Amino acid sequence: MKIALHVPCYINELNPEIARKTLLILRHFGLDVSVPKNQTCCGQPFINSGQPSTLPQQFNEIFKDYDYIVSPSSSCTSTIRSQELEVSKKMYELCEFLHDILQLKNLAKNYPKKIILHNSCHSLRHLLEGAPSELNIPYFNKIKKVLGDEILEAKRDECCGFGGVFSVKEGVISYVMGRSKLDDLISTGGDVITGVDYSCLMHLKGIAEKDGDNIEIKHISEILYEALEL
Amino acid sequence: MKHYELAVKFYKEKGPRHDQALWAIRQKRDKAVKEVPEWESLRQQASEIKDYVIENLQNLVDEFIKNAKNEGIEVVFAKDAKEHNQTVLQYLKEINAKKVVKSKSMLTEECGLNEFLEKEGIEVIDTDLGERIVQLRGEKPSHIVLPAIHTTKEDVAEILGEKNTDPTYLTHKMRELLRKEFLSADAGLSGANFLVANKGWAVVCTNEGNADLGAVLPPLHIISVGVEKLVPNMNDLGLFLRMLARNATGQKITTYTSIFGKKENGKRVIILVDNGRFERLNSEFKETLKCIRCSACLTTCPVFRRSGGHAYRYVIPGPIGSLLGPLCDKEEYKDLPFACTLCNSCEMVCPVKIPFSKQLVKMREYVTKENIALKLAEKSMHYPQAFKLFSTILRLTPKPVLQAALKEWSRYKALPSIPQSRFIK
Amino acid sequence: MIETFIKNLKLAGGEILEEIPQGWYVTTAELGVAENGAVWIENYEKELFLSEKVAVILKKNEIYEKMTDIMDKILTPGVLVSGPSKTADVESFLVFGAHGPMKLGIKFA
Ligand code: SF4
Secondary structure, eight states: OEEEEOOOHHHHHHOHHHHHHHHHHHHHTTOEEEOOTTOOOOSHHHHTTTOOOOHHHHHHHHTTTOSEEEESOHHHHHHHHHTTOGGGGGEEEHHHHHHHTSOOOOTTTTOSSOEEEOOOHIIIIISOSBOOTTSOSOOOBHHHHHHOTTOEEOSSOOOOSOTTHHHHHSHHHHHHHHHHHHHHHHTTTOSEEEESOHHHHHHHHHHHHHHTOOOEEEEHHHHHHHHTTO | OOHHHHHHHHHHHHHHHHHHHHHHHHHHHHHHHHTOTTHHHHHHHHHHHHHHHHHTHHHHHHHHHHHHHHHTOEEEEESSHHHHHHHHHHHHHHTTOOEEEEOOOHHHHHHTHHHHHHHTTOEEEEOSHHHHHHHHTTOOOSSSSSTTTTOOHHHHHHHHTOSOOOHHHHHHHHHHHHHHHHHHOSEEEEOOSEEETTTTEEEEEESSSHHHHHHHSSSEEEEEEEGGGEESSHHHHHHHHHHHHHHHTSOSSOSEEEEEOSOTTSEEEEEEEOTTHHHHTTSTTGGGGGOOOOOHHHHHOHHHHHHOGGGGOSSSOHHHHHHHHHHHOTTTTTTGGGSOOOOOHHHHHOTTOOOHHHHHHHHHHHHOOOOHHHHHHHHHTTSHHHHHHHHHHHHHSOHHHHHHHTHHHHTTSOOOOOOSSOSOO | OHHHHHHHHHHTTOEEOSSOOTTOEEEEOSEEETTTTEEEEOOOOTHHHHOSEEEEEEOGGGEESSHHHHGGGOOSOEEEEOSSOEEOTTTTOOEEOSSSOSEEEEEEO
């Protein structure tokens, strides 16, 4: 099984540690993982700004020799998947991959802090990594499964208000949505907020920092990295 | 003013209460939906029926017209808003009508009928209590099922000149005032939720009974309805009736589901309106024609709940309005598809499975003028070297410059710090 | 099924009548639907909407489980009624008697 690590461009620029830790997690499970060097961007920022993009098509070329492409971002994964490309079926968000393909669970059961999961929209309502409250389907949450049953969740599974271009076009509404999301997450009584989309987390972090909330915010790969004592 | 500015204004005044009220309805909706174990398969069936309807629209229109005429209903086809309004006027003039009572119809809002009739000297009384509230306030509905959801009981007391703000008192006060209007009106106008093609019947769903009073009291009843409201037969209607109210307000069904055929002691007219719908069939936005106006996508939308409906300016606000608005006026409503985080909640609640995330992204493309900078940026991203260059520039840009460039972000949020090295070098 | 009908009728604000009280407008329903507590009334008269209190006579054996079970039994226009008229347009408070009846009761035949 040949695995490629997809490194989302914003992660490469703003928090490369996430990419490194994701790689180490995958290797920890004995996988043959490579990092194709010629990857850039999945095109999402353009497509969502109204600018058509052929960047997703490049994935067909860059990742053609791999069985799976694993990405520490559900929004990039969903961008590629929604394009219905050859590679679309091979692209997995990290937790989705750990759950569906490696069938792992309870990986964070010895984690010393109480974890709060922020279900991002791309994870929940695009990739269906869990059951969104809108649908009449039995409850499940793959990320929670992978981490462990003790994981806390917000009361409302609604959007945190990031939304890419939205966060710079509608700063105020984006902020108030983020603020209520943070309040909801913090009120669970947990210690550290996590999620599979660093973009949402960056938005929540920016608010927490400016408003002076005392809460840790970490990407899921950072939690798994610590939990697995890598 | 654009969505952004209006949203901020509304949020400061009423946002949190509005959000709470609509979230409560969303939760009622979830509960009602979860009582139906086959809900998700109903959505699939509803979606397929509507796909069939839009693929066979002309045939269904013809079938409906034939059957409605047989029933004893007059049917007029209006190609646009102007023709619709003229037709209504002509029928009203025939009986020398001075006052009409109207129940909820988003289509007449789309056609600007009230303003048109008032210019012609005909008084239009909106009778849905929510619509009456906004009419007296000189506003438009802010939600397609809950037109006055943006107002408070104090607002209602104020327009009625009452000190008592008790909702039951205020509701019954309005009932009393409107009952007089019903009894003295010359004609009743309404919309329709569905048209049953093989029967020639029009179906109207309300809770208040206002559409029925308007249909049964005056001698003339005019139903204005968009062609996309057709359903093939009664079985299909039954399926939609199971879904509509549950998804809209969390009720199991609306209080009244009135099926109109020929009118006893008077005349019933149905005006079937195209107003761009047939043209839309050939566009990449034809799936918007599947909408049954249940309003669930508005209620669930986290942006709508905070911005209020008026920030969208178009007669139909929220996610579906962000698709319909720009189709009506691309320049005026080009901000709407961006008043959205692409969270996809609308797609999850939509009973006819309109693929919102795809349609909204397409709509962004549709309204976006060619942007050379963006285009060049996109092209350059195909080359890792260009990306690296961009990344170097980013790292050399002083923080205040970045903050100024991203001022909408930095006003409320700290910018992430940029590490010196990258993972893929 | 009758229990479900009664439960949903009550949720919609309606009631079960043992006797028909004086002064109520009385009409007959052809069909009932358990899943939403609604009754199908062919006799579409203005009193059904103008009266303050409406009593509807319904045969128990004409109650069906789902909405979709009665569609082929609807042979003429008419109205499906679930509880008394209502609104929540004043600040989301539920109020009965919006334009139509304040009360709606079902009397089993
Ligand atoms: S688009 Fe779908 S959810 Fe929105 S109003 Fe129409 S039918 Fe309802």
